[in-house]
Amino acid sequence: MSTYSPLPVSFSHGRGAELFSSEGQSFLDGLSGIAVTNLGHAHPRVTAAITEQAAKLLHCSNIYRIDLQEQVGEELTRRAAMERVFFSNSGAEANEAAIKLARLHAHHRGIGRPQIVALEGAFHGRTLAALSATGNSKIQAGFGPMVEGFLRAPRNDLDALRQLAQRHSDIAALMLEPVQGESGIHPLDLDYLSAAAALCKKQGWLLIFDEVQSGNGRTGSYFYYQQTDVKPDIVSTAKALGNGVPIGACLARGEAAQTFAPGHHGSTYGGNPLACAAAGAVLESLATEQLQERAQPLGQRIVGSFQQALQHQDAVQEYRRAGLMIGIELKQDCGALVALALEAGLLINVTAARTIRLLPPLVMTDEQGRQLGETLASVVDHWLTQNQTMAGTA
Ligand SMILES: Cc1ncc(COP(=O)(O)O)c(C=O)c1O
Structure with missing residues (x-):
């Protein structure tokens, strides 16, 4: 029954914080199946x-x-x-x-x-x-x-x-x-x-x-x-x-x-x-495996990378976080970001209309954390610029 509207991708396997589509494309998992695969895939x-x-x-x-x-x-x-x-x-x-x-x-x-x-x-x-x-x-x-x-x-x-x-x-x-x-x-x-x-x-x-x-x-x-x-x-x-x-x-x-x-x-x-x-x-x-200890510094790193890469845009209403539960509330509805992030190889979620929700696995490396923050910022930046251009031409 149509209880979900799935995005146009399916995954054949995963490893740690990465998922691979049936076509062989790799994705960085910023969601862990909505807070499920905390230890990453194929632990x-x-x-x-x-x-x-x-x-x-x-x-x-x-x-x-x-x-x-x-x-x-x-x-x-x-x-x-x-x-x-x-x-x-x-x-x-x-x-x-x-x-x-x-x-x-x-x-x-x-x-x-x-x-x-x-x-x-x-x-x-x-x-x-x-x-x-x-x-x-x-x-x-x-x-x-x-x-x-x-x-x-x-x-x-x-x-x-x-x-x-x-x-x-x-x-x-x-x-x-x-x-x-x-x-x-x-x-x-x-x-x-x-x-x-x-x-x-x-x-x-x-x-x-x-x-x-x-x-x-x-x-x-x-x-x-x-x-x-x-x-x-x-x-x-x-x-x-x-x-x-x-x-x-x-x-x-x-x-x-x-x-x-x-x-x-x-x-x-x-x-x-x-x-x-x-x-x-x-x-x-x-x-x-000292995994819980990762939640706080990794969460900080992801948000820090995002903030730094998006500092030229006045887009964020509020950052909220507890370890690796990360909410980035934007000043406008942003559901469209989920599909755009997917195109950029990122799995994210938007909840309550305007909050980007990240729930990455505890096994995500520091480098992957930086990549998640920066790639997400670039997706948001692109989307904002496009919206501004469209508003300008309308
Ligand atoms: C706080 C909280 N409680 C309960 C549930 C329901 O869990 P389930 O989908 O496993 O029934 C969820 C699911 O998102 C949740 O986030």
């Missing part, structure tokens, strides 16, 4: 792990113990300083688990019709509850009625949260992306995160972080919250957890970690041996 450890596992056991139902799942679960909870984990197959599913967990926790506390506060601009996925939590009416349009039980607050607005706390006694949780991705890369204010966490504690709300996009090393730590003084009760992730093999996770600590019992939730594929082999290889690579 040897991931390839070896899934090849070996595929020859042994692809799948086993969760009605049996799965050793590999237990090992990966232990390592992931340790890395996140969480206590328990539920494995899903995608980000939306990880969020569905988080939402169900928050509701059940509230029911156990005697809240009959629990509500979850989610933020404007949030993106939590396309399944119905995740879509209902998503703060973007364009994405929700046509799919009503939404799942009930969600309240909305503007991002970085503590007063709005306080007012909701005064008006509603049935709030179960606050759910947010600490770095909003789809809305155009907005790292939430650190003061806001701290104050929101304190409010959650005071009100008895669970704090849920959606780190589907920001997790798994992308911002310089395993999860972004590990760079803040805030620790959520529940964190969801997916995307780069399997470096391209579908796997998601909903992690929890404290009471939330003890809430699900057998029969409450499940997934046929969730945490199966193949997916866990990939996730295990990702965790090991992040621990041993």
Whole structure:
């Protein structure tokens, strides 16, 4: 079904931060399949792990113990300083688990019709509850009625949260992306995160972080919250957890970690041996290859090269960044840049109409980072000059 409008290129293979088209042309990957291939393409450890596992056991139902799942679960909870984990197959599913967990926790506390506060601009996925939590009416349009039980607050607005706390006694949780991705890369204010966490504690709300996009090393730590003084009760992730093999996770600590019992939730594929082999290889690579450490300097280099090469143009409204989540908001809509960048051999994304979004892999070299920044600047420069000429002749 036509749920995407694909660009006119297909890739036969990739290596590190490079992709190769079926015609043999090479492209620099500034997007990582939208924050999925954080370790780059054809990473040897991931390839070896899934090849070996595929020859042994692809799948086993969760009605049996799965050793590999237990090992990966232990390592992931340790890395996140969480206590328990539920494995899903995608980000939306990880969020569905988080939402169900928050509701059940509230029911156990005697809240009959629990509500979850989610933020404007949030993106939590396309399944119905995740879509209902998503703060973007364009994405929700046509799919009503939404799942009930969600309240909305503007991002970085503590007063709005306080007012909701005064008006509603049935709030179960606050759910947010600490770095909003789809809305155009907005790292939430650190003061806001701290104050929101304190409010959650005071009100008895669970704090849920959606780190589907920001997790798994992308911002310089395993999860972004590990760079803040805030620790959520529940964190969801997916995307780069399997470096391209579908796997998601909903992690929890404290009471939330003890809430699900057998029969409450499940997934046929969730945490199966193949997916866990990939996730295990990702965790090991992040621990041993100093990749997370690349996020901050490489992000700086890419933005610096772009800035320097485009300094003669007054085109940029704002730069926003957390490690290798890079948002360059232009002063005008710029969706056309995606196809123009592709022609120049670059994979990029534009989100929220005017924000260039870059999510390059952690394995991108410094030289490739410079190339990404400079080539992108030249594409933007060309496009602006062309627009100005057309405006002049009109
Ligand atoms: C923050 C966030 N949450 C959830 C999702 C949904 O993940 P998936 O597409 O794997 O269902 C995404 C996907 O872009 C995301 O960025």
